[in-house]
Amino acid sequence: MQAEIITIGDEILIGQILDSNSKFIATELNKIGVSVYQITSIQDDKKHILEALKNAQSKADIVILTGGLGPTKDDITKLTLAEYFNDTLILNDEIVEHIKTMFAKVNYPFTEVNKNQGLLPSSCTPLFNTVGTAPGMWFENNKKVVVSLPGVPFEMKTLMSLSVLPKIQQTFKLPYILHKTILTYGMGESIVAERIEDWENNLPNFIKLAYLPSFGNVRLRLTAKGISKEILENSIKVEVVKLQNIISDIIIGFEENETIEVSIGLLLKEKQQTIAIAESCTGGSICKRITAIPGASNYFIGGVIAYNASVKINELSVDKRLIDEFSVVSCQVAEAMAKGIQQKYQTTYAIATTGNAGPTTDDTDTTVGTVFIAVATPAAVYSEEFFFGKPREKVIERATNKALEMIRKEILKN
Amino acid sequence: MQAEIITIGDEILIGQILDSNSKFIATELNKIGVSVYQITSIQDDKKHILEALKNAQSKADIVILTGGLGPTKDDITKLTLAEYFNDTLILNDEIVEHIKTMFAKVNYPFTEVNKNQGLLPSSCTPLFNTVGTAPGMWFENNKKVVVSLPGVPFEMKTLMSLSVLPKIQQTFKLPYILHKTILTYGMGESIVAERIEDWENNLPNFIKLAYLPSFGNVRLRLTAKGISKEILENSIKVEVVKLQNIISDIIIGFEENETIEVSIGLLLKEKQQTIAIAESCTGGSICKRITAIPGASNYFIGGVIAYNASVKINELSVDKRLIDEFSVVSCQVAEAMAKGIQQKYQTTYAIATTGNAGPTTDDTDTTVGTVFIAVATPAAVYSEEFFFGKPREKVIERATNKALEMIRKEILKN
Numbered sequence: 169m170q171a172e173i174i175t176i177g178d179e180i181l182i183g184q185i186l187d188s189n190s191k192f193i194a195t196e197l198n199k200i201g202v203s204v205y206q207i208t209s210i211q212d213d214k215k216h217i218l219e220a221l222k223n224a225q226s227k228a229d230i231v232i233l234t235g236g237l238g239p240t241k242d243d244i245t246k247l248t249l250a251e252y253f254n255d256t257l258i259l260n261d262e263i264v265e266h267i268k269t270m271f272a273k274v275n276y277p278f279t280e281v282n283k284n285q286g287l288l289p290s291s292c293t294p295l296f297n298t299v300g301t302a303p304g305m306w307f308e309n310n311k312k313v314v315v316s317l318p319g320v321p322f323e324m325k326t327l328m329s330l331s332v333l334p335k336i337q338q339t340f341k342l343p344y345i346l347h348k349t350i351l352t353y354g355m356g357e358s359i360v361a362e363r364i365e366d367w368e369n370n371l372p373n374f375i376k377l378a379y380l381p382s383f384g385n386v387r388l389r390l391t392a393k394g395i396s397k398e399i400l401e402n403s404i405k406v407e408v409v410k411l412q413n414i415i416s417d418i419i420i421g422f423e424e425n426e427t428i429e430v431s432i433g434l435l436l437k438e439k440q441q442t443i444a445i446a447e448s449c450t451g452g453s454i455c456k457r458i459t460a461i462p463g464a465s466n467y468f469i470g471g472v473i474a475y476n477a478s479v480k481i482n483e484l485s486v487d488k489r490l491i492d493e494f495s496v497v498s499c500q501v502a503e504a505m506a507k508g509i510q511q512k513y514q515t516t517y518a519i520a521t522t523g524n525a526g527p528t529t530d531d532t533d534t535t536v537g538t539v540f541i542a543v544a545t546p547a548a549v550y551s552e553e554f555f556f557g558k559p560r561e562k563v564i565e566r567a568t569n570k571a572l573e574m575i576r577k578e579i580l581k582n
Numbered sequence: 583m584q585a586e587i588i589t590i591g592d593e594i595l596i597g598q599i600l601d602s603n604s605k606f607i608a609t610e611l612n613k614i615g616v617s618v619y620q621i622t623s624i625q626d627d628k629k630h631i632l633e634a635l636k637n638a639q640s641k642a643d644i645v646i647l648t649g650g651l652g653p654t655k656d657d658i659t660k661l662t663l664a665e666y667f668n669d670t671l672i673l674n675d676e677i678v679e680h681i682k683t684m685f686a687k688v689n690y691p692f693t694e695v696n697k698n699q700g701l702l703p704s705s706c707t708p709l710f711n712t713v714g715t716a717p718g719m720w721f722e723n724n725k726k727v728v729v730s731l732p733g734v735p736f737e738m739k740t741l742m743s744l745s746v747l748p749k750i751q752q753t754f755k756l757p758y759i760l761h762k763t764i765l766t767y768g769m770g771e772s773i774v775a776e777r778i779e780d781w782e783n784n785l786p787n788f789i790k791l792a793y794l795p796s797f798g799n800v801r802l803r804l805t806a807k808g809i810s811k812e813i814l815e816n817s818i819k820v821e822v823v824k825l826q827n828i829i830s831d832i833i834i835g836f837e838e839n840e841t842i843e844v845s846i847g848l849l850l851k852e853k854q855q856t857i858a859i860a861e862s863c864t865g866g867s868i869c870k871r872i873t874a875i876p877g878a879s880n881y882f883i884g885g886v887i888a889y890n891a892s893v894k895i896n897e898l899s900v901d902k903r904l905i906d907e908f909s910v911v912s913c914q915v916a917e918a919m920a921k922g923i924q925q926k927y928q929t930t931y932a933i934a935t936t937g938n939a940g941p942t943t944d945d946t947d948t949t950v951g952t953v954f955i956a957v958a959t960p961a962a963v964y965s966e967e968f969f970f971g972k973p974r975e976k977v978i979e980r981a982t983n984k985a986l987e988m989i990r991k992e993i994l995k996n
Binding site for chain 2: 180181182183184185186187188190191192193194195196197198203204205206207208209210211216220223378380445447451452453454455456458459460462463464465468469470471472473474475476478479483512513526527528560561564
């Protein structure tokens with residue numbers, strides 16, 4: 169089963185926005201066993217739309233268009249679809265009523281322009297938009313499907329999930345698909361690949377492996393395709409156990425949306441332990457990641473962004489002589505910061521960063537990209553020196569990822 | 583002058599990554615006066631590449647392909663380009679030497695597989711890749727150009743900037759293009775549009791306006807196209823002055839990469855003033871934004887992430903009775919936090935947040951989405967109550983944007 173995605177509108181072609189709609193649609197189609205053959209971004213222009221549609225239908229069973237369904241005159245998708253299917257627009261009273269209700273809710277005046285959104289090609293099945301005014305459209309002929317969706321991401325996503333994906337599953341006989349995500353942390357894609365090479369080569373042919381690297385972690389996604397749900401489930405289970413035996417040290421979770429900060433939160437809650445964070449060069453980035461998780465207040469007591477040396481001395485009890493002797497960017501100062509906040513906030517663990525994120529060497533002589541990360545545990549404090557290169561945002565991001573990795577390892581030990 | 587961008591590879595089609603390469607190329611082409619007619623993402627498959635190339639060349643003067651140039655057998659772009667141009671691959675010694683040097687630098691063994699990267703269609707002009715191993719290729723015939731670039735974003739961007747854009751400008755007679763960005767803050771796109779409607783409608787026909795909304799701000803980009811640089815420059819100047827007269831209250835800068843945190847930094851440096859930040863519900867997000875700017879240590883003294891009530895009391899001198907009487911999520915506590923950190927860190931300004939980012943109401947009864955933001959100035963402290971809805975990450979992001987907007991206004995006054 170092949171699909172093509174067509175996005176209509178100039179915003180992508182002038183480089184104004186990233187085409188995140190296509191990414192969402194492609195991900196969701198792949199999950200239910202539909203491959204995406206091509207993604208095409210085109211202008212809001214009748215000739216161009218007609219041509220792209222014809223091209224797409226010559227190869228794909230399913231064509232999904234997004235964009236070009238707004239109330240203004242620029243949006244000509246609907247008229248073009250009517251022309252393509254040799255059809256005419258008719259007013260759909262149900263849709264008009266729905267739009268009126270939507271406008272009334274937010275006290276917007278309903279105008280003739282808005283009424284036009286209820287005009288739809290007569291041959292389409294309207295897809296009700298419960299979160300916006302532009303309805304989606306489903307066309308079906310000769311066992312081929314064309315779907316048109318609004319371009320507003322939230323509306324498109326809602327229509328995809330509630331209408332389009334179920335309708336595709338009803339219309340086409342699709343294989344059963346099972347996904348399992350394994351989240352690894354702290355190793356690059358190529359090293360992970362090397363460690364699991366034998367296992368990967370011996371996967372049954374109905375199970376595919378994808379590497380999804382991002383932000384210091386690599387997600388491994390197993391996709392099994394077949395007709396028996398039971399066989400797929402069992403096979404995936406067997407393969408995950410085998411994998412755990414090979415890389416247990418870097419696996420941190422199995423949820424699709426799991427991140428290292430989620431994993432840290434679960435561990436701390438389970439162990440009823442707490443954490444505090446003292447950040448210099450990372451400037452709040454570690455605190456932000458930890459507090460992004462709902463319920464972080466159960467284990468995260470607080471943090472100090474000790475940017476100025478005076479804050480390190482006064483708030484974290486770092487001995488000024490350490491700074492004078494070793495400079496603020498040193499393992500001695502990182503460890504003193506971690507100990508300082510651990511004692512002050514009375515937490516099980518603390519983590520501290522000090523470094524030079526660049527672009528200039530500032531008041532210390534430290535090379536740009538050098539970061540010291542210290543971890544304080546109930547028993548000890550230790551630190552490591554890292555060199556995270558440049559530019560500034562990468563240094564901060566890498567230091568944050570490494571700090572989270574270090575603290576997670578420490579929590580696991582205790 | 584029309585271009586088409588073709589990205590080759592499965593990562594985009596399975597929804598694994600966003601097509602950020604196309605966004606970059608489209609932006610850069612538009613800047614030099616080349617319109618992008620279509621962006622097409624296709625599989626790493628010979629037949630598909632040939633077909634997409636033919637289609638693209640039938641409409642576009644310039645076709646830029648990215649991806650499919652790695653050393654492994656999956657990457658068949660080069661062979662396909664040779665076939666398309668009825669050409670053969672020959673070994674380019676200069677390129678091979680360059681790759682050897684790149685490998686030696688990082689102590690990687692140079693293998694036969696890597697040598698293959700030096701094989702190029704004989705008719706192309708190789709584009710030297712100074713930051714990677716895969717060279718770019720420039721094909722020119724019948725006044726039409728096909729360019730092939732590696733898919734690694736950093737390598738693609740370097741080749742675009744150093745080789746492709748200058749070569750396009752040499753090869754084609756392009757109009758003169760002038761861009762001017764005006765950054766506005768604190769108002770939504772539709773409200774900005776309403777305020778400047780008359781001005782926009784009266785723009786000369788060679789000046790186009792684009793709205794680029796993101797993260798609480800709207801960038802207005804004026805693009806003038808013509809043959810006289812002088813006329814364009816003068817006209818843009820005139821229009822910007824007119825615009826300033828209409829929306830001076832929301833314009834915060836004119837640099838393409840300017841953000842509100844950059845603007846705050848420039849103001850504080852100029853006035854030789856300082857700031858400290860106390861964050862509860864925003865959890866480090868404001869500190870992170872402020873410290874993302876190089877040189878922030880000149881004006882940002884430090885911050886406290888006061889997640890637990892004990893930190894608010896002990897570190898920020900918030901009176902426990904205020905918390906008991908009004909709850910931690912209150913204007914009284916927000917103001918006490920701001921005053922507390924301003925006094926402790928001895929800064930000109932302080933900003934504080936306390937609220938409930940959700941998803942649950944936690945230990946207070948406050949509605950999810952409620953946030954109090956307080957600003958302390960040399961003369962006073964005040965706060966405002968906001969309702970930022972949900973989900974959690976949006977509450978945090980909106981509160982952060984609003985806090986930055988409030989503090990910037992305050993700095994401007996003093």
